[in-house]
Amino acid sequence: TIQPVYNFNAGPSALPSSVLEKAQQELLNFRGTGMSVMELSHRSSTYEEVHNNAITRLKTLFSIPENYEVLFLQGGASLQFSMIPMNFLQKGQKAAYVNTGVWAEKAFTEAKLLGDPYEAASSKEGNHRFIPNINDLQYNQGDAYIHITSNNTIYGTQWRDFPDTGDVPLIADMSSDIMSKPIDISKFAMIYAGAQKNLGPSGVTVVIIRKDMIEKANPNVPTILKYSTHYKNNSLFNTPPTFGIYMLGEVLGWIEEKGGLQTLAKQNEEKAKLIYDAIDESNGFYVGHAEPESRSLMNITFKLADQELEKKFLEEAKQGGFVGINGYRTVGGCRASTYNAVPVEACKALSEIMIQFQKNN
Ligand code: PMP
Numbered sequence: 210t211i212q213p214v215y216n217f218n219a220g221p222s223a224l225p226s227s228v229l230e231k232a233q234q235e236l237l238n239f240r241g242t243g244m245s246v247m248e249l250s251h252r253s254s255t256y257e258e259v260h261n262n263a264i265t266r267l268k269t270l271f272s273i274p275e276n277y278e279v280l281f282l283q284g285g286a287s288l289q290f291s292m293i294p295m296n297f298l299q300k301g302q303k304a305a306y307v308n309t310g311v312w313a314e315k316a317f318t319e320a321k322l323l324g325d326p327y328e329a330a331s332s333k334e335g336n337h338r339f340i341p342n343i344n345d346l347q348y349n350q351g352d353a354y355i356h357i358t359s360n361n362t363i364y365g366t367q368w369r370d371f372p373d374t375g376d377v378p379l380i381a382d383m384s385s386d387i388m389s390k391p392i393d394i395s396k397f398a399m400i401y402a403g404a405q406k407n408l409g410p411s412g413v414t415v416v417i418i419r420k421d422m423i424e425k426a427n428p429n430v431p432t433i434l435k436y437s438t439h440y441k442n443n444s445l446f447n448t449p450p451t452f453g454i455y456m457l458g459e460v461l462g463w464i465e466e467k468g469g470l471q472t473l474a475k476q477n478e479e480k481a482k483l484i485y486d487a488i489d490e491s492n493g494f495y496v497g498h499a500e501p502e503s504r505s506l507m508n509i510t511f512k513l514a515d516q517e518l519e520k521k522f523l524e525e526a527k528q529g530g531f532v533g534i535n536g537y538r539t540v541g542g543c544r545a546s547t548y549n550a551v552p553v554e555a556c557k558a559l560s561e562i563m564i565q566f567q568k569n570n
Contacts, residue, residue: 215555218533219362219508220385220406223550224456225463232456247452256451260444263458270464273394273417280416280436281444281454286312286384286403289414290319292434293380293399296426298324298353305329305348305377310337310361311539312382317356329355337364339503343372354378354398360386362406363537365510365544366503371396378422386507387415388464389549390474398422406507407549409457412450464549473549480547480556481506487563494567498542512542519543522566529562 216223239246242255249256264279273279282288298304298320306317308331320326329348330341348355355377360367362385371392372379378398387402394400399418405411416436423436432438438446467473485504488495488511498510513519523543526534536542547556 212530214530214532215558216532217545217547217551217555217559219537219544219546220403220548221411222406222533222546222548223555224409225460225550228456228459228463231459246455249451251445251448251451259451259455259458260449263454263461264444266458266461266465267415267417270461270469271388271394271417272391276421277394277417277419278423278440279444280418280439281449281457282414282416282439283412283450285411285414286382286401287315289382289401289416290316291323292436293354293356294320294323294326295430295434296436297378297380297422298326299427300324302351302353303327303349304353305346305355307331307341307346307355307357308333309340309358309366310364311537312362312384313356313358316358316382320356324353326356332366336498337361337366338498339500340366340368343368343370346372348374348377350376352377354380356380356382358382358384360384360389360505360507362508362546363510363540363544364498365505365508366499367505367507369502378419385546385548386505388470388473389477389507391470404453404457406546409460410453413453413457415457460550476553477506477547477549480551480553481509483553483556483560484509484545484547484563487560491563491567495563507546507548509545509547510536510540510542511544512536518570521570522563525566526559526562531559531562534559 236245267279304320304326306326307329308314317326329346332339332341355374359381379396380399381397383400384402385406387407389407399422401416404413404415418436423440426436488497493514495511496514513522523535534543536544545559
């Protein structure tokens with residue numbers, strides 16, 4: 210037998226075990242077809258049902274208003290960094306970007322290749338420990354859009370509330386906190402996320418887009434990179450990542466069974482608190498990276514005051530079956546990603562070994 214692990218990977222990351230078991234049961238004979246869901250034609254009615262079911266579940270669970278559409282794309286969140294300026298940053302316009310970390314900056318860099326973006330605010334000074342105040346964002350009426358990163362996977366910071374940007378479309382990269390709690394979708398013109406953290410396996414990118422954005426987008430964009438192409442074809446313009454979309458639908462079914470996003474939000478708070486408490490009650494033995502009011506409930510970043518002890522801690526955590534506790538490769542320290550599918554028990558176990566390790570050292 211395989212020793213159970215506590216999976217705190219940052220993405221791809223933990224999936225609900227019940228979903229994996231169901232996928233295993235259905236793997237060789239999907240709904241009586243005698244085939245795997247991976248072997249079905251993406252034009253078959255059986256697959257179409259899987260596809261539409263995932264879209265409907267997403268709309269219902271996330272309370273997406275009527276004037277928005279859900280698209281399933283490929284290329285990860287990283288392709289969205291390019292598609293957004295291609296489609297929305299028209300000649301003569303500017304776009305505002307909030308720089309809250311590595312991913313936010315990558316999005317900004319792509320926009321610079323295609324047009325004229327500028328920084329609306331930055332947390333770079335002080336190494337991205339905080340989310341800028343929503344009242345301090347510098348952007349202008351007439352901008353093509355303002356882009357934010359709702360949760361900064363590497364630094365472990367998260368927006369608590371979102372600005373009302375009026376006529377300036379607000380676009381958010383929600384890769385690492387999508388559907389971790391209910392939000393008011395109507396504040397956003399577009400939301401996007403790679404599925405591989407909160408929603409399923411890698412390979413599917415979820416885009417939630419207000420329909421007027423599709424209509425007013427730049428027409429001079431390669432066909433497959435236009436949002437309108439995927440909208441008109443119900444995300445079946447070309448072969449979609451069928452297995453990933455099937456898994457996404459099953460994860461959404463699991464969220465539904467758990468009681469929806471309110472329940473998840475409460476649980477995510479409880480999970481993060483277990484680990485933040487171990488940090489806060491350590492008298493400086495563990496040092497959190499994010500300022501308390503900007504702390505992420507999805508990625509908990511900290512280091513040990515003593516670097517040698519940090520190595521020892523990471524080694525002991527590894528021995529104890531904790532996976533993915535090392536910080537991002539360029540940042541170091543420790544990071545625990547506590548996405549939707551990470552059970553409360555895993556967070557409890559982590560907080561316990563943190564407390565125990567401090568006692569022993
Ligand atoms: N944005 C955020 C906030 C992320 O955490 C990541 C991946 N870790 C990305 C974008 C890049 O996503 P992808 O690998 O799907 O392109």
